[in-house]
Amino acid sequence: MIQPEGSLSPWEAFHQSLRGRISEQAYNTWFKDLVFSELVDRQLLAVAPEPYFLDYVIVQFGQEISQAATEVLGVGATLSIKPNGNNGGGDRALQPVEPQIPSLLPTKEPTTLPQLDWTSLNPKYRFDNFIEGDGNRMARSAAMAVANNPGETIFNPLFVYGDVGLGKTHLVQAIGNMVNANHPDFQVLYLSSDTFYHHFIEMLKSNRSTDFNKIYRNVNVLILDDIQFLTGKTKTQIEFFHTFNTLYQAGRQIVLSSDRPPKDLEGMEFRLVSRLGSGFTIDLQPLDEETRMAILQNRAEEEQVAIPADVIQYIANNITSNNRDLERALIHVMAMASLMKEQISMPLARRALRRIVTQRPRTVSIDNIQKVVANHFGMPDTKLREKVRTKQVANARHIAMFLSHRLTSFTKKDIGQYFGGKDHSTVIYAIQTVEKKLSVDEDYRQVVEDLSRRLKMSPDQ
Ligand code: ADP
Numbered sequence: 001m002i003q004p005e006g007s008l009s010p011w012e013a014f015h016q017s018l019r020g021r022i023s024e025q026a027y028n029t030w031f032k033d034l035v036f037s038e039l040v041d042r043q044l045l046a047v048a049p050e051p052y053f054l055d056y057v058i059v060q061f062g063q064e065i066s067q068a069a070t071e072v073l074g075v076g077a078t079l080s081i082k083p084n085g086n087n088g089g090g091d092r093a094l095q096p097v098e099p100q101i102p103s104l105l106p107t108k109e110p111t112t113l114p115q116l117d118w119t120s121l122n123p124k125y126r127f128d129n130f131i132e133g134d135g136n137r138m139a140r141s142a143a144m145a146v147a148n149n150p151g152e153t154i155f156n157p158l159f160v161y162g163d164v165g166l167g168k169t170h171l172v173q174a175i176g177n178m179v180n181a182n183h184p185d186f187q188v189l190y191l192s193s194d195t196f197y198h199h200f201i202e203m204l205k206s207n208r209s210t211d212f213n214k215i216y217r218n219v220n221v222l223i224l225d226d227i228q229f230l231t232g233k234t235k236t237q238i239e240f241f242h243t244f245n246t247l248y249q250a251g252r253q254i255v256l257s258s259d260r261p262p263k264d265l266e267g268m269e270f271r272l273v274s275r276l277g278s279g280f281t282i283d284l285q286p287l288d289e290e291t292r293m294a295i296l297q298n299r300a301e302e303e304q305v306a307i308p309a310d311v312i313q314y315i316a317n318n319i320t321s322n323n324r325d326l327e328r329a330l331i332h333v334m335a336m337a338s339l340m341k342e343q344i345s346m347p348l349a350r351r352a353l354r355r356i357v358t359q360r361p362r363t364v365s366i367d368n369i370q371k372v373v374a375n376h377f378g379m380p381d382t383k384l385r386e387k388v389r390t391k392q393v394a395n396a397r398h399i400a401m402f403l404s405h406r407l408t409s410f411t412k413k414d415i416g417q418y419f420g421g422k423d424h425s426t427v428i429y430a431i432q433t434v435e436k437k438l439s440v441d442e443d444y445r446q447v448v449e450d451l452s453r454r455l456k457m458s459p460d461q
């Protein structure tokens with residue numbers, strides 16, 4: 001498009017108009033990094049970093065977006081945001097307050113502890129909106145106890161683990177927010193292990209270990225999220241171990257989260273692992289339908305959107321994987337309603353979730369998975385449920401467990417039951433073993449993907 005010199009492009013004009021309509025912070029968080037792609041017919045097309053981002057933006061700022069677009073391009077103009085390339089699912093979803101790598105501290109020797117306002121505690125993660133159910137009751141009450149008396153309970157360190165989307169980040173940040181509220185004089189440091197790692201690397205590069213220690217070893221509450229990220233990063237682990245010891249001995253509170261229990265953190269320094277297991281280890285499990293409904297109800301109230309009961313029930317009934325997917329589905333429905341300018345109703349919810357809900361392979365049963373896998377390896381499926389440990393049976397069993405995890409919504413604990421009462425850590429081990437092989441052995445990958453496809457296509461063979 002040819003622009004007269006000095007005038008704004010439609011994209012720039014759109015931004016300028018939008019900036020006048022929403023807060024500076026919202027603009028910076030959500031719109032600054034959108035990448036313009038093209039202008040087709042009065043439709044501004046842009047690329048977003050995450051699909052979830054897209055939902056959120058539309059729900060939150062749909063009105064302002066269309067006002068700004070209309071101002072620039074006339075009635076009927078819109079902004080469409082496409083997710084960027086990959087499927088975007090998984091754990092890297094929405095992080096409205098992206099943890100920033102702490103900028104390195106002033107060169108001048110600070111006399112007091114440097115201000116820790118770069119911690120990325122998100123105020124939306126609180127206990128009052130962390131809905132309780134059987135799957136998280138224990139974890140929630142341990143976390144509350146810690147938040148009320150940091151460093152003074154038996155829950156030190158508090159180690160929370162569970163699958164993606166079950167509420168680890170929410171829960172550990174709720175601790176941080178509550179301590180901040182009740183003890184303004186306490187230094188609370190929340191960060192992802194990823195940030196810790198990068199900070200550590202920066203420290204090594206710039207030789208700032210004194211500053212580094214000043215931060216980490218003086219906090220009252222240290223919350224390290226997704227500690228599985230540190231597996232294999234030995235130096236960072238050792239540094240963390242020293243930090244951990246210093247804090248622990250000074251009676252400070254340590255809170256850790258991970259997607260697996262301490263003993264399954266491979267490549268973790270042994271002494272670190274045994275330390276991690278020394279406090280209180282507790283898992284988060286998927287929630288039952290009633291609790292899932294309560295979460296949706298609560299979210300709808302927070303968003304101040306009225307959602308009919310049948311729609312809540314429909315979502316809770318169909319989205320069983322985890323709480324993050326649950327929320328996403330809800331946001332999807334709200335986004336659709338706002339886009340189509342319709343009331344939220346069952347037909348709308350069905351349309352909004354068509355892809356997600358039909359994709360769910362609910363007809364695949366673990367029985368079938370066992371049959372198909374055993375058959376492929378030329379053995380009776382009973383072998384998979386027995387204690388046989390020959391290499392061949394173990395291999396088939398690992399694959400069958402992996403596929404049960406992938407294709408059904410059973411918890412790892414339940415999957416273990418189907419395999420002759422193996423425990424949950426055996427299932428985790430099987431999944432990890434298969435994942436590792438998938439990434440290095442192409443033939444193996446073919447076999448597993450083939451089995452997976454066959455089961456998905458005709459679950460009842
Ligand atoms: P994890 O860190 O385990 O992957 P998150 O803490 O990010 O999971 O949770 C995913 C989403 O689900 C978040 O938006 C969180 O607020 C929400 N969520 C998880 N558990 C609950 C719960 N018990 N009550 C309300 N919301 C929840």
Ligand code: MG
Pocket residue numbers: 168169170225226
């Ligand atoms: Mg998390």
